[in-house]
Amino acid sequence: MITAETFGRVDGQSVRAFTLQNTNGLRAKVLTYGARLAELWVPDRAGTLANIVLGHDRVEDYVNGTAYFGATCGRYANRIRDGRFSLDGVQHQLDLNEGGNTLHGGPQGFDQKLWEVERAEGCSITFRTNSPDGEMGFPGDCVLRCTYSLGEDDRLTVVMQAETDAATVINIVNHAYFNLAGAGSGDCLGQLLRVDADHYTPVGPGLLPTGELAPVAGTPFDFRTLRPIGQGMEAVAAGYDHNWCLNGSGMRDVVEAVDPKSGRRMVLATNEPGVQLYVGGYIPEGLAGSGGKTYGRFEGFTLETQKYPDSPNQPHFPSARLNSGQEYRHEMVFSFSVE
DSSP: OEEEEEEEEETTEEEEEEEEEOTTSOEEEEETBTTEEEEEEEEOTTSOEEEOBOOOSSHHHHHHOSSOTTOEEOSBOSEEGGGEEEETTEEEEOOOOBTTBEETTSTTOGGGSBOEEEEEETTEEEEEEEEOTTGGGOOSOEEEEEEEEEOTTSEEEEEEEEEESSOEEOBOEEOOEEOTTOTTSSOSTTSEEEEOEEEEEOBOGGGOBOSOOEEOTTSTTOOSSOEETTTTGGGSTTSOEEEEEESSOSSEEEEEEEOTTTOEEEEEEESSSEEEEEOOTTOOTTEEOGGGOEEOTTOOEEEEEESOTTGGGOTTSOOOEEOTTOOEEEEEEEEEEEO
């Protein structure tokens, strides 16, 4: 079932909110502004529903915010050093928005677009937008789609697709923040996490990868067995904001998260090679959230499955190149249960 409502206005245009709900009571609210996941209501072991993703009650807070809550980010999500890369011998200079670098596609990324609804039926909705050649400095005229589907098996599937008329680089991510105890319930550091990754990409100044693929063994980045997110994190300056190099390839389960108090369990499957775990270390205290609640530091964690950061400048990283005639297809499946 899908219901629709108006969620404010941006630049004189109406922003629409759509709620998907299955017969088990799970429901997800998504917005045309930034093709965002704004709410996700999931039951605990007692059957009590709570919204487990961070968001806002007002569209103005999304427009003015810097946390990318729930957004579909691109054309190239994460960081590109100096906002510059070379493709087929041509140097491309991107618009900068994080010091001297480009983050999440630049100052006018996909998160700030008002996407149109291409299809809505059953418990699935597809948003569509265009990114013209030269937008934010990226080559190629691209057509983008983002589909949210809520299944009767208590799975939320997110599919991000792109096509281009000329060679370009593409890395689209979903920037939802999760707190399995419920958004606004306090920090997420006691929740448990497992990441199927033997290596991660260390970062230097500006949170840019050094180019190294480092073993997680013996470091605070070892999440190969389920453990509290905050355990050992004091050794990481502002908390995690790093890319893990996921084991395996193709569609596979890569992350498990559990909230021991509520019993909520989430398993994430993807076809991407990396995942960015960010624990909200830069969320300001007292930030207005959804449901009239306020958020603070470490309020939620992202699981941004992706190509590695700065891949266009790191030849040994998985390629983010997309040619004319090819389709980019990034899939995420979130499965929910209780224990």
